[in-house]
Amino acid sequence: MDSDDATPAAADRLARLRAGAVRAGERARELDRSPALQQAVKRLRGVLPGDAHFGDPLSLGGARHTEAVGRAVVGLTGDRPGVTRELGLGGLQVWQSVLERFGRGGGEHEVVLVFTDLVEFSRWGLRAGDDEVLRVLREVGDAWEPPMTERAGTVVKRLGDGLMVAFADPAAALAAVVEARRRLGELHVEGWSPRMRAGLHSGRPRRVGGDYLGVAVNTAARLGEAAKADEILISGDLLRRLDATTVTTRRRRRMRLKGAPADLEVYAVEASG
Known part of the structure; x- marks a missing residue:
């Protein structure tokens, strides 16, 4: 060939x-x-x-x-x-x-999670109208966000009339919430008095991007929802990480929060300093 x-x-x-x-x-x-x-x-x-x-x-x-x-x-x-x-x-x-x-993924760090929101805000907002609502929300943000960030808190998300904030230091987290409540009390709005409620819990939530997920997050959120006007609810886990000489609390018994551990201990903060 x-x-x-x-x-x-x-x-x-x-x-x-x-x-x-x-x-x-x-x-x-x-x-x-x-x-x-x-x-x-x-x-x-x-x-x-x-x-x-x-x-x-x-x-x-x-x-x-x-x-x-x-x-x-x-x-x-x-x-x-x-x-x-x-x-x-x-x-x-x-x-x-x-x-x-094996402890090498998310959730390896202890985090204090804070949820705050405004009591009766939605009902007032229906009467006030969108323009007034936006104006008041800006004033609320100016009142309660600086105490958080000044104490090394990270604002994870803004939830309409609420906040989710993460802290590394339990004492700083509680001090920030107490100061935010005080500053919010100085706001004057026609036809409504801005009042805050808050829930705090410490745990090891999973970090997902800029957010946190897990039972610890649900627990903090449910504490915030269960709080009354001007009330700060904290978990027993968080209380044990605080200096007992700097905070006075009252045990809230017979509280069952959906999505939170059944054995969760809940305390209302009566004084902090």
Whole structure:
């Protein structure tokens, strides 16, 4: 066989190989886009340990390695749903859960969580109108946010007429809330007296981006909801981290808060200084 005959044969083999690679790629893309396979993988993620929603913006806002890799997976796949994307995020989901189980994921730091809101604000707002509501909310923010941030509190989110704040220091958290209540009491609004209620709890919530999730968060929020006007409720966990000589409390018995531990001890702060 001369070289002239060999050249067309080699070119033909190369063309067949390329065509096969194209067909294989197309088949792989079809499988990746298969709705049935995507649903199967999502169901699998639902029974795997860890956060089955790992991969959404809320779960990828942090600085840990799993979150950084998760952002890379999402970046490579864009907004396109696919089996490859789900498998990659599923693997990271399991890995993150393993890290957390052994104390290397979220929740390794003790955090004091504070929830505050305004009593009877919604009822007053219906009468006052939007313009007046916005004006008063700005004044409220000027009154109760500085005491938080001046004591190294981080405002996690603003909840309409409320705040969620995180602290590292229990004493600073309580002092900030007491000062915020005092400053709020100096505001004068026609037809309504701004009064605050607050709940504080310490625990090891999971950090997810700029937010916190977990039982500790639910507990602090439920304490805030259960408080009366001008009342500050704290958990027994937080009270045990405070200097007993600087705070006077009264035990609130027979309180069962939905979403909080059944054995939660609740105390109303009567004086702090």
